[in-house]
Amino acid sequence: MSTIPYDLRSAGPGSPDASPAGPEYAEVSRDVRPAPPRYRNEIGKYSIHRAPHCAACGRCVEICRHGVHVRPEGYLHVMRPYDYRCIGPDCKDTGCFCIDACPQGALKLSENPAFETLGDHRWTPDLLMSTSTMAETGRPAGNHLEREVGASGGGFDRLRFRFPDSPPPDLRREDISTKLPLNRRGDSRPGITIDVPWYGGGMSFGSTNIRALLGKARVAKAFHGFTCTGEGGYPERFVPYKDHVITQVATGLFGVREETIQRAPIVEFKYAQGAKPGLGGHLLGDKNTPSVAAMRETVVGVSLFSPFPFHSVYSVEDHKKHLDWIAHVNPRALLSAKVSTPNDVDMVAVGIYYAGGHIVHLDGSYGGTGAAPNVAKKNIAMPIEYAIGRVHQFLVDEGIRDQVTVIASGGVRTPVDVAKAIALGADGCVIGTAELVALGCIRCTACESGRGCARGIATTDDELLEMLDVDWCTQRLVNLYSAWQQLLVDLLYRLGLDSVGALRGRTDLLTHLDYENET
Amino acid sequence: MPAKYVIHHTPTKPRFRPVGKLGIVDWREDCSSCHNCVKRDCVYRLFRDEADTLRDEIGYLDYIYQCKGCLNCVQNCTKNILTRVVNPEYRRLGDSYYTPDLILTTWYQAETGKIPVSGSGYGGPFSGPGFDSMWTDMSEIVRPTRDGIHGREYISTSVDIGRKLSHLEFADGQLKIDPPPLMETPLPVIIDRIPLHWRRGAVMTAVTTAAAEIGTLVVLGESDILEKDASPRGHVIPFLESPDASAAQQGGSAPFVMIPDRPDVMALQEALKLNHPARIVAIRIPAVPTVAGRVAELVRDGADVIHLAFDSHGRELGEAQPRHMRDVLRDTHTTLVKLGIRDEVTLIASGGIAAAEHVIKAIICGADLVAIDVPLMLALECRLCGECERGQLCPIALEEIDAEFGVRRIVNLMAAWHSQLLEMLGAMGIREVRRLRGETGRCMFFEDLERDTFGRLFGKRKS
Numbered sequence: 006m007s008t009i010p011y012d013l014r015s016a017g018p019g020s021p022d023a024s025p026a027g028p029e030y031a032e033v034s035r036d037v038r039p040a041p042p043r044y045r046n047e048i049g050k051y052s053i054h055r056a057p058h059c060a061a062c063g064r065c066v067e068i069c070r071h072g073v074h075v076r077p078e079g080y081l082h083v084m085r086p087y088d089y090r091c092i093g094p095d096c097k098d099t100g101c102f103c104i105d106a107c108p109q110g111a112l113k114l115s116e117n118p119a120f121e122t123l124g125d126h127r128w129t130p131d132l133l134m135s136t137s138t139m140a141e142t143g144r145p146a147g148n149h150l151e152r153e154v155g156a157s158g159g160g161f162d163r164l165r166f167r168f169p170d171s172p173p174p175d176l177r178r179e180d181i182s183t184k185l186p187l188n189r190r191g192d193s194r195p196g197i198t199i200d201v202p203w204y205g206g207g208m209s210f211g212s213t214n215i216r217a218l219l220g221k222a223r224v225a226k227a228f229h230g231f232t233c234t235g236e237g238g239y240p241e242r243f244v245p246y247k248d249h250v251i252t253q254v255a256t257g258l259f260g261v262r263e264e265t266i267q268r269a270p271i272v273e274f275k276y277a278q279g280a281k282p283g284l285g286g287h288l289l290g291d292k293n294t295p296s297v298a299a300m301r302e303t304v305v306g307v308s309l310f311s312p313f314p315f316h317s318v319y320s321v322e323d324h325k326k327h328l329d330w331i332a333h334v335n336p337r338a339l340l341s342a343k344v345s346t347p348n349d350v351d352m353v354a355v356g357i358y359y360a361g362g363h364i365v366h367l368d369g370s371y372g373g374t375g376a377a378p379n380v381a382k383k384n385i386a387m388p389i390e391y392a393i394g395r396v397h398q399f400l401v402d403e404g405i406r407d408q409v410t411v412i413a414s415g416g417v418r419t420p421v422d423v424a425k426a427i428a429l430g431a432d433g434c435v436i437g438t439a440e441l442v443a444l445g446c447i448r449c450t451a452c453e454s455g456r457g458c459a460r461g462i463a464t465t466d467d468e469l470l471e472m473l474d475v476d477w478c479t480q481r482l483v484n485l486y487s488a489w490q491q492l493l494v495d496l497l498y499r500l501g502l503d504s505v506g507a508l509r510g511r512t513d514l515l516t517h518l519d520y521e522n523e524t
Numbered sequence: 525m526p527a528k529y530v531i532h533h534t535p536t537k538p539r540f541r542p543v544g545k546l547g548i549v550d551w552r553e554d555c556s557s558c559h560n561c562v563k564r565d566c567v568y569r570l571f572r573d574e575a576d577t578l579r580d581e582i583g584y585l586d587y588i589y590q591c592k593g594c595l596n597c598v599q600n601c602t603k604n605i606l607t608r609v610v611n612p613e614y615r616r617l618g619d620s621y622y623t624p625d626l627i628l629t630t631w632y633q634a635e636t637g638k639i640p641v642s643g644s645g646y647g648g649p650f651s652g653p654g655f656d657s658m659w660t661d662m663s664e665i666v667r668p669t670r671d672g673i674h675g676r677e678y679i680s681t682s683v684d685i686g687r688k689l690s691h692l693e694f695a696d697g698q699l700k701i702d703p704p705p706l707m708e709t710p711l712p713v714i715i716d717r718i719p720l721h722w723r724r725g726a727v728m729t730a731v732t733t734a735a736a737e738i739g740t741l742v743v744l745g746e747s748d749i750l751e752k753d754a755s756p757r758g759h760v761i762p763f764l765e766s767p768d769a770s771a772a773q774q775g776g777s778a779p780f781v782m783i784p785d786r787p788d789v790m791a792l793q794e795a796l797k798l799n800h801p802a803r804i805v806a807i808r809i810p811a812v813p814t815v816a817g818r819v820a821e822l823v824r825d826g827a828d829v830i831h832l833a834f835d836s837h838g839r840e841l842g843e844a845q846p847r848h849m850r851d852v853l854r855d856t857h858t859t860l861v862k863l864g865i866r867d868e869v870t871l872i873a874s875g876g877i878a879a880a881e882h883v884i885k886a887i888i889c890g891a892d893l894v895a896i897d898v899p900l901m902l903a904l905e906c907r908l909c910g911e912c913e914r915g916q917l918c919p920i921a922l923e924e925i926d927a928e929f930g931v932r933r934i935v936n937l938m939a940a941w942h943s944q945l946l947e948m949l950g951a952m953g954i955r956e957v958r959r960l961r962g963e964t965g966r967c968m969f970f971e972d973l974e975r976d977t978f979g980r981l982f983g984k985r986k987s
Contacts, residue, residue, distance in 0.1 A: 044599035085604065119598065119607045122546065125647025159650025280645055283662035283951025287641075313951075314663070348661045348968055370659065373645040379629065380639065380944045382646040384881045385662050385951050391973045394981070416645065438645060449593045452643025459567040459594035463643060469567070512981045520982035 033227040033479060037143030037487050040480040042089075043445060043472070049089025050134060050149060052117040053103070059083070059111040065103040071096075071147075074103060088117070089134070092149040126157045127371060128438070128448050132418055136485065140443035143484035145492055153421040160390035161422045163518045172501040181494050182504040185433045187271070187410050188339050188363050195337055197270060199433075201490050202505045203423055204230040206414055206437035207253045207275065207343075209237025210260075211288050211297040211309075212375035212452075213463050214470050217444055218243075220478025225249035227479075228486050233273060233435075236286060236311055238300035239265040251341070254331070256285060257311030259301040263334060271364070272331045273341040274324075276314060279372030279415035282345035282386040285313035287376055292457055294465045325360035332361060339363040346370060346392035346415075351399035358400070358409045366435060367392050369415030373438040375463050376453030389415045390429065397430025397510055420489040424496050430510045443485040444478055528678055529710045531738055531939035533637020536932040538905050540920050542631050545614045545624070546593040551605040562597040562606070571597075618908045621837040626878055627902055633940035634903035634933040639947065640940075654838055654848035654876070655885045657970035663953040679949050680956035681942060683712045683893045685741075685780070685870045686804045687828040704828065705802040707741075707780055709893070711942060712957050713883055715742040716874045716895035717763055721912040723748065725923035730930025731900060735759045737931065738938050743782055743895065746774075761806065767792055775803070782806040782831060785818070790825045806831050806872065810841045811852055816859040823860060823869045831872040832856065832891075836898055838876020849876050850889050857890025857962045866962070880944035890962045903937040904930055 053073060061082050065074040073091045075084045093114065096102045104112050123130040135152035139145060146152050154162045185202040188194055205221045212235065219242060221232040226249045233251040234243070238260020243250050252269035254261050266272055277283060288297075288309040298305040318324050328340050341364035342357045344350065354365045369389025374382070393413050400406040413426040414435035423434045438446070445460050457464030461472025493505065502508055516522045563571035570590050591608075598606045617624040629640050651657045686706040693700040715735050718728065728748055735742035736759045743761045762775050763782045775781040775796060783792055785807050793805045806829035807822060809815060819830050832852070833841075840846035847855075853873055860866035873886050874895035886894050902908070905920045912918050949957060952966045960966065979985060 044595075046599045046601060046604045048595070048599065118609060122593070122608050122610050126649050127645065127647050157648075157650040162650065277662070283953075284947060345662065347663065348965075371646045371650075373643075375643050376641055377643075378639045378641050378944065378947055379646075380879075380881050380947060381951070382642075383648060384658075384884075385660050385948065387659050387968050387973060388650065391977045394977050446644075447593075447595055448644045448647060449595070450642040450644045450647070451592045451594065453641055454592070456567060458643075459592070459596055515981070517978050517982040519986055520978060521984045521986060523983035 033223045033483070035227045035483060035487065037484050038480055040141055040477060040484055042137065042141060043474075043477065047087070047089035047137075048119050048123065049091060049117060050120050050130070051088055051091045051093045052115050053086040053088040053091055054113045054115070055083070055086060056109075056111040056113070058109055059107075060109050062108060064106055064108060065112065068101045068106050069103055070099070070101050086112075090138075092147045095147070095149050123447055125448060127155045127416065128418065128442070129155045133442055133447060136418075136439055136442045137445075139488035140481040140485045143487045145488055153419055155418065160388050161416065161418075161425050164390075164425050165516050165518065166421075166424070166428075166496070166500065167514050167516050168499050169501050172498055176498060176501060176503060178494055178498050180503060181497050182506070183490055183493055183497075185410075185505065189408050189410055190363055191408070193336075194339055194363070195270065197339060199230040200228045201230060201486060201493070202427060202433035203417070203436050203489075204251075204433070205232035205440060206373075206435045207233035207235035207251070207273070208375070208437065208463075209235030209288070210240050210300055211237040211292055211465060214458075214461055214465070214473050215240060215242065216470065216473040216475045217441070217462055217478055219246075219475045220444065220473075220482050221440060222246040222250055223475070223479040224482035224486055227483055231271060234260070234265075236260075236275060237288075237297070239268075240300065244268070253343075254327075255311055256313060256315050257301075257309065259303075259309070259311070266331060266334045266338070269335065269338055271339045271341055272335060273343055273364075273366065274315075274327060274331075275343045276318075277343070277345035277368070277386075278374060278377075279345045279368035279370050279386065279389070280374035281377035281381040282347070282368075282370065283313055284378070284381055284385075286311035289376060289453055291455055292453075292465050294467075297465050321356035321360055324356060328361045341366055341412075343368055346386045346389060348387075350387075350392045351395050354396045354400060354409075354411070355403055355405070358405050362409065364410045364412055365396065366412045366414065367396060367431075368435075369413070372415030373441075374452075389413050389417070389426070393426055393429040393431045394512070401510075420492040421496065423489070424493060424505075424508060425515065427505060427508045428511050428515050430512075432506075432509060440482060440485070443481045444473065529681065529739075529942075531637075531711075531935060531942050533936045533939040534932050535636055536634070536929060536936060538631065538635060539925070539929070540905055542628070542905075543613045543617055543624075543907070544590055544611055545628065546591045547609055547611045548591055548597060549607050549609055551607075554603055554605045556603055558602050560602065562600045562602075565600070566597060567594065568592055616909075621876065622878055622898065622902070622908055627907065629879070630899055630902040630937065631905065634905075634937040637936035637939040639943045651970045654850050655882050658850065658885050658888070659968045659970075659973075660884060660888070660948055660952055661966045661968060662951040677950075677955070679946050679954070680958070681712060681945055681949075682708055682710050682956070683870075683958055684708050685806075685829055685872075685893070687826070687870070688868055690865070690868055705779070705804055707804055709741055710739045711938065712887060712893035712945075713877075713938065713941065714740050714761075714872070714893060714895045715900065716897040717743045717745060718897050718900070722897075722901050722906070722922065724912075724918075726925055726927035726930060727901075727904065727922060729927045730904070730925065730934060732760065733927065734900075734931045734934035734938070737935055740938075741780065749776075763808070764796075767796070773799075775800075778803070780804045780806070782808055785809040785822075790822070790827070793827065804828050806870075808833055811849070811875070812842050813840055813847070815840075815852065816856040819856050819869075819871075820859050820863055820865070823865045824863070827869055829870040829872060831874065831895065834873065834875030836875055838878075838882075849873060849886060853886060853889035853891055854964070861962070880941040881948070883941065883945060884948045884960070885967070887957060887960045888963055888967045892958075892961055899937060900934050903933040905933075 066076045071090045073086050104114050120130050124133050131151040135146035135150045183201050185199050187197045225232040226246050231251050234253050236255035247268045251271040251273050252265050253273045255275040290306045290308040295305050340362045342362050343366040345368050357365045370386040410432045413431040417434045452458050452463035456466035461469045614624050618627045684706045687704040743763050761780045761782050762778050808831040811832045811834045834849045838849040870892045873891040877894045877896045
């Protein structure tokens, strides 16, 4: 069971000094530091009520290992419990159970009814909470939360790993590699390798708070990974992180210019988005503020549509023409194509390879979005769990599997999902919603309405932008990535594998709860 | 090119406050009346009328019904006296098929006429029974999609109703036979006979007028037609419940009538056409397990239109383990295809069509079009509480609705459905809904994907 670092006992949510300070453009540290949530009353699984007859003896502060009870330096009274950190009745067995230890009997533990109102089938309250805990502490959440699977009843949520009895005796955790090479073509372009087998998904300037986007860029720099511009142009504030920013070229071509292509180490063609495949993009007029309009070279307040599809691409040959264009504009860029998951996704993947692509990015139908018709989110294209294996096998059969990198996204919520996707045949993943949850998203699904996200994440509203701070965002994401890496290494260790690359396609290490698992 | 089919929508507020999902509970006795009250900061301004409401006692607070669940107030309150709950009234809405979420979505569409749009990814179950175990396909690079929703390309949602010829015959360069009559409806959705307990007040007037405005058809019992002399008859399909030997006289001059299935139904169809050779006759068949064989028999005997009626949850009738409409339609469609007679008949499916996506999926499974009833009542704010069926008072006083209000709400719902049909057809690269019938190549079934993906890896699926 994990515990929160000791210094959290004096740091409550929203404490300005709890966030690391520093200039935005400084080197980004990968160090884990406490990054408490920005709301005063964080919602947890349990509630602890302190009755008025508390004598402020401080016994609870002394024994709690999870930072629930805090008495700041120089204070007489104990703060209201940070009960979101409480691990509940499980604590009884640890000898640190404040409820029993209180000499006045002034503490009462109960389940928090508001907790159950959070989330949905895919992102359960437990998953939201465990992701938030990782972002705060840089460590996995406690066992009181189900932190590996959601409650969707299919796909990743029904897959489990099959662990050997014991890992090889000579395998050490510190020797396990989580690195992922992105260029497997062996061509003249750079051999880019990222430290963890995932990177940040495209979110456009216009859909998402620039401070959140900068946090994503900074964590990408810290982990030698990437984030992606999405289809909203390339803000100048991204330039210091240009070696870690993918320029996306989508059908609206917003903000796509020669210099934004030339400065990118990877250029991504977005053919479709998993949440709304076949429908193009849509930025509602309210979010098209003067700065967004300037970036996209459009008129303020007008709804912006990205058409579907690329009207210049109706064949793999047309697609190759597109990639050739980028390849000539930037001779050092890797080429990626983001596609959703139709029936012929395997053929599409092969087409991307033969057109010259280095990365095939599959975006499954349950992926995130800033705005999409509900009918599309639920019904169009297949979930990513099906597409990965299909593409992997087809590439193997074609004899080109080792010349292309397959990246999966659309419903990857945890490092265990990353591992499952890799075991099914992907090389790595792209994550999006998990990063936003780390920044305080609770999936209320109102990203598109009016001024945008009320929690300051998916918004361009001047007032709401102020709710986020770049350094805080960075630290939350650094913590999240660190915890994920730690969990992934632990998983690989238990599987007896010395690298994440060795996990690719190892379906023999998986079982499915709905199958006999006899083959 | 003919004029583009558009359903004009008009925002129409509900008569009753909709039941919201989330509510904020406020432990007011602990409030310290501080000057940085979070209620002032609500982005959605839900609390703006709170003080007036409490002072003047003008009713329940709107924010109970309109909360978007952002939690800002709950999480920022200085005294932590706010919490969020799921509205118990919301949980009581509908049933296992017409879920509270589906009802709220339908209300939204009936009010605004717009497609429900939201952020974040899909949060529902991975798959489910019936239509929830299907995903429609889309076009990536090599199959051009269609852009219907933004108006750049025309996508037709028209369907033809009636018997079609399997082939043409010519003599001396002239068509030798008269093609049978066809009726075109601009939407693959007609309105089924509304169950008796909902036929109150101006409901039927609203339904028939809305059908006329949309340009679609509505099935009415003969008694309903008599009561509503002003009904626009061209859009009405009289349902002849128990036609007798004098059938030739029944149905008035209606160009399209519907009759129940029975042993002498083909003779009845012939009698109904005797004085009206241009009349189309639909045969309504309860979707029992042997329905595919019966449909094939009727089509071979010359039936124009078959209407397959499922229960309100889209299930077979009279079975302990009923199949869903999805499987029955596929079975029926495939049976007719194998016999080479599918193109000769029009198949209408009804029961369990609760959302726009169900229209698309039923057509993919083999229907030509669908008939609906419950969603229209939802549009009129029905909560499916069942009180009216038990002879109790309707909590929304359905009998008191204004016909114009009802028309607007139904038209709005159909406008939203039409837009969603265009979205899905566009994504599939289909330019007209006629081509979607039985086109299972444009969809993916849960069991097929599971078998090809996980079945290959993990063997047999547990039953």
